[in-house]
Amino acid sequence: MSTILECIRTVGRGERGRKPLTFDQAYRVMDEYLDGHADDDQMAMLLMLIRVQNETKQEIAGFVKAFQSRVPNLGADIDWPCYAGKRKNAGEPWHLLAAKILADAGYKVLLHGYHDRPAGRFHAEDYLTSLGIDLADSPDHAKLLLETKGIAYLPLSQFAPQAETMIGWKNRYGLRTPINTVVRALNPGGAKIGIRGSFHPGFQQLHAEVESEIGLTSHAVVSFKGQSGESEYNPKVSQTIWLSTPTGVESHYWTERMLTDIPTPASCVFGTDDSNLNMMANTVVATIAATLFAELNDPDKAFENAYQLWSNYCA
Template sequence: MSIAPYVRILGRGPGRARSLDQDEARAAMAIILSGQAAPEAIGALLMLMRMKGETAAELAGFVQAARAQIDVPRLAPALDWPSYAAGRTRGLPWFLLSAKLVAQAGYPVLLHGWNSHQSSHADVRRGCRALGIHIATDQATAQETLAAHGIAYLPLEILSPPMFALLQLRDTFGLRSCINTVVRLLNPFAANAAVQGVFHPVYREIQADASALLGQKNLSVIKGGGGEFERHPSKDIAAFGLRNGAPWQGKAAAQLDEIRRLAPVAPDASDLTALWAGQLKDPFAQAVVEGTTALALETLGVADADSRARALWENRSRSKAA
């Protein structure tokens, strides 16, 4: 099979080209993931979409095709948390502490992503190992870990090797493609609630719109640190998403007056576990964790999420591997 018909739709020229509809996008991605599409055609399709800007329907169709290759567990996690930041200036992944708090509150969290291309201190896998978050080696192990511990990290190359290969094309193109957005929308285990971070603010609304087409019920999307779902405590935060399947927008006021970068010039990787263990006193980092936790809890429908997040932090386990 060929994706040439879909490339033709996108590339006919001014006045004749158009975006793919959701069914066309799903069919095109299904052919790509089957390994039957010519690599030149894949590149043409992805770069044509980049030039015109992807639509919510195109993203939704691509996600549907990707999900069709994933085994969905009978019991879904409470929260889907993608982690695909590509920023070279990323600091420590403080959001992992937030994910742990949400899981300890009784809401199972599936983390999935790819970050090993980042600096060592920002590597999510390294952070997971330090914090005792299990890194799954297959989908079945991820499901078992979620049931036993309430949190797991599933690397994209394990979750979907074909999608991982498409994401790697960024190195070939020298540019991001819509695949960077598609992987954030995957929600592979069909969680009722999801959180997503973006680097470019324009993607907040399009990701929310695509998620609505996919039937997502509850979602919060923010411009986060380096593209992660991670709240900056010194800035007002605008959030976009869904509540009970309906479009939603929210705001969160700055927590601190302190002006500081999320990513220090030379972050110390040990600070992640030191903050969790109570050995490091850093009000700014703590505010990052509590604020991010509150946004995640609010997405889950938790009342008085700010107070709950503070209480969870104060009562967290002091063990690094808890």
């Protein structure tokens, strides 16, 4: 029996017989699919069955590992996925300014994402020009931009085109698949720091545990409930955030951190309304702090450094 049929039988049996894929099964079936040994309908069926039962950390990690053997390593410091986009009532994608400020501070930041235009959200790709962030047309171009400008946006189609096709299956089959979780962890920049925002409960822990399952020896990822599911921290809420390091996964409870007395820029690159500038400023600071927390593992120091970077930007 072929691997794909074996895996479909494993997850698709009756209630008492079915079970999730192991890491090795997930890796093998995705590896074979990417090599052309299974067709789209078979893989779509497998992913739908997995999604209905809720994907496990072993399944996602196995899928990610198969992709990572095919994606580039571009020498980034910070891995910044941009896949959800922001709902219009949640403000513009302010997290991009956080990424740009970190790049200006000397970090090499690789943004990567997929723009689901029919969703009608504010997406990173639509704001790159206003922030002076270049859209890379290839992995080599992204690497050059990281070396010369410290930041770049690399579309999913340029480093994992099969994953982009799989995301598009939502429009064909009417159901989101686990690939939306997979793409956030691909880390095409080979970065040592990662940020993961997600919307649905439970996925914050899942994203952190996936990194631990993959078993990278020098990679730290912070995972939290992001604005509209984007990699943007909401300073108005208290929540548990998850930190994955080579030593394991930890949970940390962060309380609301909304400052009333916070600098704002003389002009906003997003054209944010004056009534929303305080929220924008706090969001940028909190997002920078969450990112630095993955490096420092000290929330107070992370916020202190983030506030200083923001103050310098506004000066």
